[in-house]
Amino acid sequence: MNVFRSETTTNDDIENIKNDIVTCDADTNDDIVISFKGFKHNKSGFILRVTNIERLTDATMEKWKGLVIQRGYGCELRQDFHDGWVEIICTRQHKKRTWKVKHLQQVGYLFVLAFSIYMLWQRHNKTPLK
Numbered sequence: 001m002n003v004f005r006s007e008t009t010t011n012d013d014i015e016n017i018k019n020d021i022v023t024c025d026a027d028t029n030d031d032i033v034i035s036f037k038g039f040k041h042n043k044s045g046f047i048l049r050v051t052n053i054e055r056l057t058d059a060t061m062e063k064w065k066g067l068v069i070q071r072g073y074g075c076e077l078r079q080d081f082h083d084g085w086v087e088i089i090c091t092r093q094h095k096k097r098t099w100k101v102k103h104l105q106q107v108g109y110l111f112v113l114a115f116s117i118y119m120l121w122q123r124h125n126k127t128p129l130k
Helices: 012-024 057-072 102-122
Strands: 034-038 045-050 074-080 085-094
Touching: 012 034, 012 045, 012 057, 012 085, 057 074, 057 085
Parallel strands: none
Antiparallel strands: 034 045, 045 085, 074 085
């Protein structure tokens, strides 16, 4: 892969989001064009550009955000009304981890505390040899 050339192949998630947006706007925007602009750094997401928009309202943009979120991506919209485009920036949502570093530190401290108490108890319970 050339470093200076962006990858332009799409996957099923991208195609599904594009189809969802086109079908939800079939009534108001008959001929919108959604193009794949590229992936974000480290393929943590991607950017779609919507052009040829006839009518754009806040409700339409909220619908687009909802469709992207339903597919498991975070969504941010950037628009330029002078040139007539909207960029949909989709970011992959990470699954929440059940063990955070803070929790692991607490478990480590509890282990050290329990081990120290055990060692003191063993030292205290030793019977002297006669």
